[in-house]
Amino acid sequence: MEYVIEMLNIRKEFPGIVANDNVTLQVKKGEIHALLGENGAGKSTLMNVLFGLYQPEQGEIRVNGSPVKITSPNIANDLGIGMVHQHFMLVDPFTVTENIILGKEPSKAGKIDLKEASEEVRKLSEQYQLSVDPYAKIADISIGMQQRVEILKTLYRGAEILIFDEPTAVLTPQEIKELIYIMKALIKEGKSIILITHKLKEIMEVCDRVTVIRKGQGIGTVNVNETNPNELASLMVGREVLFKTEKSKASPTDVVLEVRELEVKDSRGVSAVRNLDLTVRAGEIVGIAGVDGNGQSELIEALAGLRKSTTGSIKLNGKEIRNLKPRKITEAGVGHIPEDRHKHGLVLDYSVGENIVLQTYYQKPFSKAGILNSKKIFEKARTLIKSYDVRTPSEYTPARALSGGNQQKAIIGREVDRNPDLLIAAQPTRGLDVGAIEFIHKRLIEQRDAGKAVLLISFELEEIMNVSDKIAVIYEGEIVAIVDPKETTEQELGLLMAGSKRTEAGGKQHV
Structure with missing residues (x-):
């Protein structure tokens, strides 16, 4: 059997x-081969070795049967290997063409020929139906x-x-x-694809074979048509995974968050x-369902104090918190798991321990008279690292x-x-594997059962x-329907998210 790529004992x-x-x-020629594993299992590292970044x-790498040494991405490119990174490597102010040709610019008489390059980009785009x-x-x-x-x-x-x-982590x-559709078109053109993922549904839909990595070790390769999501999940995490979240019936009590006629x-x-009304009570999880770009990000930022709202009211336990500074809002009793963990959740160059006290470092026991107490900070970090199974070499x-899941x-x-x-959980499981998703869902339900109000915003229906416990559908910045998850379907939610009116909704509702 001839393989296009062989990575042996890496x-x-x-x-x-x-x-x-x-x-x-x-990897065989003309196949879509999944590389499956938990966050931090070593998938991206293995591919960075193949792409010459590490x-x-x-170990030995062979391309089309011949041993090769890939010491840089340029050598990988010369060998016909390309990588689409999870965090895109693009220059925002540049055009599409300028980004594509960067480092490989065609020139005429010493000048970059943008016209010729744009034409080639257009042809490639048409050939692969990329539009x-x-x-x-x-x-x-x-x-x-x-x-x-x-x-x-x-x-x-x-x-x-x-x-x-992880190509679908940030997509609608x-x-x-x-x-x-694009991946299947590439295969028809004779390309081969390695797909790093932990989304079992996508593997079952699009892949031919799957290699599983667990804690840095290869567990084995299986044919997709001879396996199922439960088996793959068990191979990936080393135990049985529950896909259905176990939870008792909610018993909501007092109103914690009350939003009225909000505009942001x-x-x-x-x-x-615009004109958004929303209520979340203690002891319930209210999910906001909507297609990306319908005001979710702006709503979360307004609730967390990261963006000013123009009109309306945001009350927490009956007190107005609209347009207060973020620190005042967190001190009033709001927790915020942000949708972009790198931009709003962490200071990436700080240690895990320092990140764990970002909201509380100025309070006792972490500081006194403006001087930080490192011993107490890292003690707290060790406790939370253990309780939340954060896999890190150390708190420093x-x-x-x-990995994304551990962050x-x-x-x-x-x-x-x-x-x-009030705990605002925005895209809390974006880009995470089934084991981490199960863990986070349990934590959210524990918060609910402890009598807290939870607001969940997610694109994952x-x-x-x-x-x-209750779903509020957002469309063009307004809550257009409130539905009971036990009495609706993904199809109905999809229609509501696309702007269809629910016959029984009858105008504006309060949650």
């Missing part, structure tokens, strides 16, 4: 950690389109083997469908949230070095530990249906 170490321990991956301590405008600025196009630019970047450099690193359901403008000065490790667990530990009356 070992990659970092200080204090073995990221890949004797891992083997063999050098392995031992990308070569002249659009990156800053002006959607996340889904930016990903297509990353794909074009690899194709422009002649990639035959494409590595996709519609964009995910389009990406799957986006960064362009356009009303993103920079947050940047942790998220650290944030959740920090926010829940402060015991807030399954998550909204599973975890919420």
Whole structure:
């Protein structure tokens, strides 16, 4: 059997950690091969070795049967390997074409020939049905389109083997469908794809084979048509995983959050949230369902004090908190798991311990008379790292070095530990594996059962249906319907999210 890519017995170490321990991956020509594992299992590290960003301590890489040494991404490109990174490597003020040709600019008489390059980008875009405008600025196009630019970047450099690193983590359901279509089109053109993911549904839908990595070790390779999501989940985490969240019936009591006639403008000065009413009670989880871009981000930022609202009222336990500073809002009893953990959740160059006290470092016992007490800070960090199963070499490790799932667990530990009356959980499981998702859902339900109010904002309909006690559907900045998760379907929610009126909704409702 000839493989296009063989990674044989790869070992990659970092200080204090073995990221890949004797891992083997063999990819056939013309297949979509999934690389499956928990957050921090070593998937991205293995692919960074293949792409020349890391050098392995031992092992051999073969491309089309020939042993190769890949010491840089340029050598990987020359060998026909391209990588679409999870966090896009694009320059916002540049056009699509300028980003694609960066580092490989065609020139005429010593000048960059943008016209010729744009024409080539247009042709590639048409060939692979990517529908990308070569002249659009990156800053002006959607996340889904930016990903297509990353794909074009690899194709422009002649990639035959494409590595996709968690490609659906930041996409809407519609964009995910389009990406799957694009991947199948690439395979028809004779390309081979390695898909790093932990989304079992996508593996079952699009992949031919799957190699599972657990805690840095290769567990094995299976044919997708001979397995199922439960078996894959068990291989990935080493135990049985419950896909359905177990929870008792909610017993809501007093109103904790009351939002009335709220208006919030986006960064362009356009009303993103308009005339919005919402109530969340102690002892319930209210899920907000909506297509990305319908005012969710602006609503969360207004509730957390990160964005000013223009009119309306936000009351917490009967007290007005609208347009207070973030610190005043957190002190009033609001916990916030932000949708962008890198931008609003962590200071990546600070240690895990320092990140865990970001909201409380100025309070006792963490400081006295303005002087920090490192002993107490790192003691607290050790406790939370243990309780929330944050996998980190130590509490002194920079947050940047942790996998996405472990960064998220650290944030959740920090926010829940402060015991807030209202916990805002925005995309709390975005980009996480089934084991971490199960863990986080349990924590949210524990908060509810402890008599706290939880506001869950998620693009994952399954998550909204599973975890919420009540679902508020947002469309164009307004709550257009309130539904009971036990009395609705994903289809009905999808229609409401697209702006269809619910016959029994009958005008504006209060939750």
